[in-house]
Amino acid sequence: MLQQRSKDTKETIRLNALRLFAKSGYSAVSMRDIANAVGIQPGAIYNHFPSKQDILVDLMMTHMVDLLAAANDAMEGVEGTRNRLVAFARFHISYQLDFPDHVFIAYMELRSLEETGRQDVYVKRDEYEAILREVLEQGVKEGTFKVANAAVQTRALLAMMTGITVWFREDGELNRDQVIDCYVQAVLQSVGIQE
Amino acid sequence: MLQQRSKDTKETIRLNALRLFAKSGYSAVSMRDIANAVGIQPGAIYNHFPSKQDILVDLMMTHMVDLLAAANDAMEGVEGTRNRLVAFARFHISYQLDFPDHVFIAYMELRSLEETGRQDVYVKRDEYEAILREVLEQGVKEGTFKVANAAVQTRALLAMMTGITVWFREDGELNRDQVIDCYVQAVLQSVGIQE
């Protein structure tokens, strides 16, 4: 039997675990499933991750850190609350569409995390939510936006935009940019801005 | 050992399975977990349901049927697109808050359903989405609403409103009615209506 010997086995494990977790859910995926997908024996995974739980924590934390960095990047230098809202919306939706699996497990598998990892993820998520919330608060303060409660609206908008991955298909009736435009318009109007 | 003998064991199984599935996910919950919660032996469940999968199908289909009936009820006799939109929004959000576990598993455990049950649920879900979509289409036709694409906006709004259960707590900063008002305003504004 030929042995696959490569430096990036760890990365391959990550990729396959992510895909499988996203498709079937953390608890429905076994270490054997992951090992099969990678093409190694189950035991070999433990050379790279101390446990199944650690794979999930790794995936979720990596995602949150990357997401935050990318978001801050996208917002940097954008001036004006309206522009900042549009920038955030476009960034968020694009990110969902680019990394649907990451987003899905970060959202869905919080309950599969043991306490330690969960708290870390919560902190990052709050940090991410704060970016949008601050834009909304600023807009309300200036009178640009009409929003009853910025914190509530933040969660409402994030849920709205995140939901896109549930139904969007690249080969569907509308293409990516058309759908993004629809959502951006909905976001803008929802804060009381008419085009 | 005392034996619990009651006609509504089946209903108790349903209740506990729902609660456990919502908390931990279908595949993370074992028949032993359910039996423990009910206070019977695992084997006894099979007097009421032919399999674990059938419990899930039962829960999801019952929910979808109830949801549809309640929605049609709530919309009956409501005239005018704006009123109908508000009625639907209020109904949908209230229903989420009243039955968060039902809603959660109907949304989350579609992937745990085998093909047969899944198709049935999809049909019901489409039927439900159609109620909102038709309101939006009507509003666009009359010029009451400003919406780029009614089908997209339907999914966007449903995702937004459904997301409320993720964070809302009855003992939180805002009470139920205040939160509903926030969401209704966001919904109305998102279709281009200013209060």
Added chain:
DNA sequence: GCTTATTACGAATGGGCGTTCATTTATTGA
């Protein structure tokens, strides 16, 4: 009160689970 249908128990089935480990093989650095 007795028969019959329900519903429960409790033990067993075969199989899959996460994880461990002794061992072998490949790669790396001096």
Added chain:
DNA sequence: TCAATAAATGAACGCCCATTCGTAATAAGC
């Protein structure tokens, strides 16, 4: 070149899984 390290195998561990089944206890109909 050769020891040291890293990464794989493959078999095993004990445990839990969904489900089955013979048997016992209960409830319902006559």
